[in-house]
Amino acid sequence: NKKVIDKILDVYPAKVMKNRKEHMLLKDGGKIQEIAANTRTIPGIITNRGCCYAGCKGVVIGPIVDMVHIVHGPVGCSYYAWGTRRNKGKARENGKNFLNYCFTTDMQESDIVFGGEKKLMAAIDEAVEIFNPRAISISATCPVGLIGDDIHKVAKNAKEKHGIPVLSFSCEGYKGVSQSAGHHIANNKLMQEVVGTMDAEKKTFSINLLGEYNIGGDEWEISRVLQKIGYNVVCTMTGNGSYDDIAKSHNADLNLVQCHRSINYIADMIETKYGLPWMKVNFIGVENFTQSLRNMAKFFGDPELLARTEEVIAEETSDIEEEMETIRQKLEGKTAVLYVGGSRAHHYQGLLKELGISTVVAGYEFAHRDDYEGRDIIPYIKIDADSRNIEEIKVEKDEKNYFLRIPEDRLEELKKELPFNQYEGLIKDMEDGSLVIDDLNHIETEIIVKALKPSIVGSGVKDKYIIQKMGVYSKQLHSYDYSGPYAGYKGAINFARDIAAGMLTPAWSYITAPWRKEPLLTGKVSNMEG
Ligand code: CFM
Ligand code: HCA
Incomplete structure (x- = not known):
């Protein structure tokens, strides 16, 4: 596995190599090991990370069912996250559940030039009139911070006007280095105002x-x-x-x-x-x-x-005992690579072990050093x-x-x-000789999959299909590939059935990566014979 790290570092220019080297380690017995985390991704690298707005609105605030969550920004920021995270919810006694909707101020060029505060207030008025929510959230995306719209002032006015809580989040995508900054911003406001x-x-x-x-x-x-x-x-x-x-x-x-x-x-x-x-x-x-x-x-x-x-x-x-055991016998000895946001790459290792699968590489998109080291x-x-x-x-x-x-x-x-x-952190639970890699990117994923040929890669939508094109099963550990639940006892057996089906299908042996069948580039050099 040390060779895999060398292979990865080999593809980089010296400066990038030096940076990435600090984000990976080979688990070495009981030694105290340090890893770099929660730092900027190098521009140009295809990271799997998301942004601060994704962490605030998408992750922490969005799942609250009886609030209308207005995204102040261009429509794409809102549309991209519409229902994809699969955070489910049911209405309580007040009958309110707006999770299936996608609310945005749909900022246009003229709003960027002349400001979007009026449009935001109009969106709140409209939301209150049509939906009568328990409360409203406003999440700012990148352009809002750049042009300086004061969403907190709008929230204060809207709260007075409509008599319901209006929470405003300055969670512009560019704040911090990943989703993680958005979690923190969301936590702060919930604590201060709710x-x-x-x-x-x-x-x-x-x-x-x-x-x-x-x-x-x-x-x-x-x-x-x-x-x-x-x-x-x-x-x-x-x-x-x-x-x-x-x-x-x-x-x-x-x-x-x-x-x-x-x-x-x-x-x-x-x-x-x-x-x-x-x-x-x-x-x-x-x-x-x-x-x-x-x-x-x-x-x-x-x-x-x-x-x-x-x-x-x-x-x-x-x-569930009997069926877990039947599935374990089929999967015993297989290996996994886990690369998920900030906790699942650790949380799923026990379940995989119960199914006979050992995790040979694990890493987080945006975790901090304490999530790795305790x-x-x-x-x-x-x-x-x-x-x-x-x-x-x-x-x-x-x-x-x-x-x-x-x-x-x-x-x-x-x-x-x-x-x-x-909490103890991921490194402690990894087996000796396994790899821990922070902010894994696409070229590193390809190198790892080629070198280690794992039976399953737990990951997200951005890399799933690249991995599967290489003939290796990839399970989305974010959205659960539209399945679930996976938590608890019934969830464990659900997960076992799903991944056994995914791994054991003969489909993988019929797949040849496109680049193996034909050259990536064809052409002729001019002025040459043949
Ligand atoms: Fe926590 Fe999450 Fe995760 Fe996360 Fe996420 Fe998620 Fe995740 Mo996607 S809150 S850190 S920011 S467990 S959305 S439900 S799956 S990356 S590992
Ligand atoms: C996010 C949400 C995400 C994305 C999943 C993925 C989720 O970080 O913005 O990349 O497949 O779980 O929906 O983590």
Whole structure:
């Protein structure tokens, strides 16, 4: 595998080589290893990353069902993301669900020249009149920041005019180096303007699911099992989320963090402000789900809840055990390359292992060093100009609403065995000799696929078809290739069936990459014979 890294670095000019080298490593036993992450992609390289607007509106804000999410910008920014992420949602009691719509101010050249604030206000008026949403979000795309439209002023005026919350996000695509900046901007605003603004009646075993976006119905499957055990899910941020649920989320007793990359900011701030502790969970894979359920039950420490947890685990796992084993026998010994956004390249490794598949290369599009090296590294991460650009907000203890869910010394005791305020990072779980690569790009993907011939590449839409043209199965781990859910126990068996079908089809042996059949360029050199 060291040779694969050399092969990759070999194609680059010296300066690029030096940069990319820092973003890859060969897992070397128990050694502490450092990787460069969350830095600018080199211009000209075909990256799989998205932009800040994608992270803010597309990822964190967009899944809230009863809000109208207006994209202030040219139509393409909005249209490109229309329904593609597959964050599903259902209306609550208020009957409002606008997820299937695509709202944009459709900026034209004249708006760029004369300003788009009036058009934005008109769009809000129209949205309120037609849809009567619970709240509105405004997300700015690149040109808005460049011409200087004041979306926050428009939001303030619209809020006064219509009497509903209007959240405005300066999440222009060019801010930060990837989607990640957008997560942070979205977290800040939700914390400043939504969390803690409504009260809920107190319920037992109440939890929030943070960083769970209901892709392909994941959240529904997770909640089904949690409710069967006896938990009350106060709020999911933000998959299938509602404005009011987020406003009441500070009333829960425990925050569970699935995707820490996109939501760790809020988890931390809620703990500081309201005393609500957060614990890392992973709902992907049978063992991981079981472990997370046991950890949650331990936090509450209620004997009935603990017993019920074991009962439900036994019931749910016995439903899938036999088929998981049949599929595992078919897939045993196969290898995977995983390259996904900021957490799934790690979260899916346990499930793959349960199916007999080892991950030989893994990497993230936009994760930070802590997602690779563990949360303890955060104080040592150098803050560069790009990250300084994204506001860090400070919250303080809310004297009225702050309270400890369990005594401080008991929490300290639990911290020794449960992942409170903690995640270990991807590198620790990788096998010796495997590769970890940050911000993987298209030429590197091709080199890896050719050299390692994995049985499955978990990736996204931008590289899926290139990989499949090379005769290797690629599974979109973002959209789940229009399938799902993949979380929880039923999700695990769903995933197993889907990837077994994908890998075992004989179709791959009939594929010859186009460049093997014919030369890429044909022509004649002038003034030469023949
Ligand atoms: Fe978190 Fe996500 Fe991911 Fe992410 Fe994303 Fe996504 Fe992803 Mo696509 S929030 S980091 S910004 S788990 S949209 S649901 S699949 S890249 S690995
Ligand atoms: C995004 C959304 C995305 C894109 C997926 C892909 C998603 O980052 O803007 O590239 O296939 O999950 O929909 O990550």
